[in-house]
Amino acid sequence: MGKSIAIFNQKGGVGKTTTNINLAACLAYKGKKVLMIDIDPQGNTTSGIGIRKRKLKLTLYDALIDSSMDVNKVILPTNTENLFLIPASVDLAGAEVELANLEGRERKLKRIIDEVKDQYDYILVDCPPSLGILTLNSLTAVDSVLIPIQCEFYALEGVSQLISTIEMVKKRLNPDLYIDGVILSMFDGRTNLSQAVVEDVRAFFGQAMYNTIIPRNVRLAEAPSYGVPIITYDPSAPGAKAYREFTKEFLAREKSRKGK
Numbered sequence: 663m664g665k666s667i668a669i670f671n672q673k674g675g676v677g678k679t680t681t682n683i684n685l686a687a688c689l690a691y692k693g694k695k696v697l698m699i700d701i702d703p704q705g706n707t708t709s710g711i712g713i714r715k716r717k718l719k720l721t722l723y724d725a726l727i728d729s730s731m732d733v734n735k736v737i738l739p740t741n742t743e744n745l746f747l748i749p750a751s752v753d754l755a756g757a758e759v760e761l762a763n764l765e766g767r768e769r770k771l772k773r774i775i776d777e778v779k780d781q782y783d784y785i786l787v788d789c790p791p792s793l794g795i796l797t798l799n800s801l802t803a804v805d806s807v808l809i810p811i812q813c814e815f816y817a818l819e820g821v822s823q824l825i826s827t828i829e830m831v832k833k834r835l836n837p838d839l840y841i842d843g844v845i846l847s848m849f850d851g852r853t854n855l856s857q858a859v860v861e862d863v864r865a866f867f868g869q870a871m872y873n874t875i876i877p878r879n880v881r882l883a884e885a886p887s888y889g890v891p892i893i894t895y896d897p898s899a900p901g902a903k904a905y906r907e908f909t910k911e912f913l914a915r916e917k918s919r920k921g922k
């Protein structure tokens with residue numbers, strides 16, 4: 663059975679999509695079979711991994727709305743071996759409203775993940791920057807949550823709302839949900855501010871924070887425009903090293919969790 667993880671923070675621009683693509687790609691490079699699910703109407707994971715959104719006939723939207731649809735029909739291969747994608751489309755923006763009237767509206771993504779879980783080692787869900795029905799579907803469907811936090815002045819702003827959302831989902835929809843960890847992103851070693859944010863986040867999250875910190879690296883921002891992950895685009899860039907290191911730490915945590 664594969665493990666499913668939602669990459670979640672209701673703030674935009676904190677590194678969710680970048681972490682989703684690059685963690686997924688590093689896992690795939692290590693021989694894991696990985697499925698990314700893009701549930702953000704902006705579809706940045708979809709375009710960032712080189713899939714042309716306008717040419718798609720079927721997307722996540724179709725499988726969410728039609729519960730009888732074969733999920734394998736919406737899964738696409740990517741330019742990275744072992745890495746697959748359920749793409750997003752702008753239709754997803756309308757799904758917020760359309761799902762509101764369907765029965766079991768919070769469990770539509772769960773149906774999709776459950777159907778293909780045994781085919782993958784990891785399933786990563788790239789959440790939208792909101793707390794709407796799409797995010798609820800994500801948190802209801804997955805085993806755990808990975809929280810990217812940007813090293814900026816307002817880093818911890820919104821975190822209490824983020825935690826209470828996870829608690830609410832745990833109570834009402836997904837009792838076994840847990841936080842995998844917190845990954846700090848866009849660290850700038852030249853500023854005291856970045857350093858201070860690291861300390862604040864560590865004080866707040868303690869052990870949940872990963873030791874690896876993703877630096878600010880322009881190569882990470884460039885890679886999506888070529889439709890490839892950083893380890894393909896520039897394997898020796900600091901951003902590539904950081905995501906490889908993070909993936910190692912991620913897998914070590916997985917191992918020790920299973921050992922318990």
Ligand SMILES: Nc1ncnc2c1ncn2[C@@H]1O[C@H](COP(=O)(O)OP(=O)(O)O)[C@@H](O)[C@H]1O
Nearest residue numbers: 674675676677678679680848877878879882883
């Ligand atoms: N470590 C990083 N260094 C430099 N730019 C980054 C880094 N991480 C993300 N970015 C860029 O910052 C922007 C927001 O990141 P993104 O991953 O899309 O965040 P989110 O999905 O949370 O909105 C994107 O343009 C992305 O390319």
Ligand SMILES: [Mg+2]
Nearest residue numbers: 678679702706
């Ligand atoms: Mg995003």
